[in-house]
Amino acid sequence: MGGDCCAQEGHGAGDARFDIKKVAEGVHLAFAAPAYKVNSNTAIIESDDGVVIVDTHSKPSAARVIVDRLRELTPKPVRYVINTHFHWDHWHGNEVYPAAYPGAEIVTNQITREAMLRKGLKRIQDHVRQVPAEIATLEADLAAATGAGQRAKLEHDLRMARSYLAEVKGLKPALPTIAFEQTMKIYRRDREIHLLHLGRAHTEGDVFVHLPREKVVITGDALIGWTPYMGDGYPEEWVGTLDRLAQLDFTHIIMGHGDVVGREWLATFRGYVHDLVEAVRREAATGAPLDEVKQRVPAALAPAYEKPFSRYGDYRPWRQQILGNIERTFAQVG
Ligand SMILES: [Zn+2]
Incomplete structure (x- = not known):
């Protein structure tokens, strides 16, 4: 970098x-x-x-x-x-x-x-308000970082956050x-x-x-x-x-x-969404609380999906991203 x-x-x-x-x-x-x-x-x-x-x-x-x-x-x-x-x-x-x-x-x-009119324009203003706090967190993380690799990554993220803030402030949607x-x-x-x-x-x-x-x-x-x-x-x-x-x-x-x-990835991705919905629905039907569902569903789906959804290394890790997916699904099937 x-x-x-x-x-x-x-x-x-x-x-x-x-x-x-x-x-x-x-x-x-x-x-x-x-x-x-x-x-x-x-x-x-x-x-x-x-x-x-x-x-x-x-x-x-x-x-x-x-x-x-x-x-x-x-x-x-x-x-x-x-x-x-x-x-x-x-x-x-x-x-x-x-x-x-x-x-x-x-x-x-x-x-x-x-949707752009109702939500997208508002989110631009949200970003203008929220990214400074994000930058402050990155700066604090950088000050506390010790390893050279970690520092380089945080410096890069910080540059991206700052340039994004400058651009989103000047956006003419x-x-x-x-x-x-x-x-x-x-x-x-x-x-x-x-x-x-x-x-x-x-x-x-x-x-x-x-x-x-x-x-x-x-x-x-x-x-x-x-x-x-x-x-x-x-x-x-x-x-x-x-x-x-x-x-x-x-x-x-x-x-x-x-x-x-190709089509094989469509089949895998469709399988993930399908199995996620079914697993969350089954859990919700037993009256399980959300935090338990967030433990059991990743464990149940990992053998089939953790590896195929990790093709980009640790970028947006499946184990982390699936938690948001479970929350959204749980709110809709519950
Ligand atoms: Zn996107």
């Missing part, structure tokens, strides 16, 4: 790191490196007359990194930016695109646009300019892009993007590479939504977080 410290301090340099990976002809994943202040992935879809981008990360400087990388990929302008859901790490970079590509439209469904009800289809000479709502899962309005010819689907956080966040989710309905997703024709999946996967 030490070597690139100074390049990250400058304004606009951006500390977000992406790996650009080709998924199909003209379709790329910008895979966001796991980070303390998480950034979503971006999908890049090039067509005859322009580019479609899916999701814009947690801050404008991250989206600017993508705009720079795009110029290496294609001279075509970005015409559409799609937001898969209302969470901060997927739309805070929106403002960059209409500024860089005049006329670019930002698209989502009506439910997600509504760019809300979607186009909102659809159930489905929207973009037709180009060489491509079809289907935007779908398949039911509630990670949020009330999750948008899926399907490229039927290329057999690629883009899922936002309804499917990710590590343990899902369920704080705004609907675990009981999530499984049905993933079953409707499974009915589409595709071989490659670009997720909200994590590398490209």
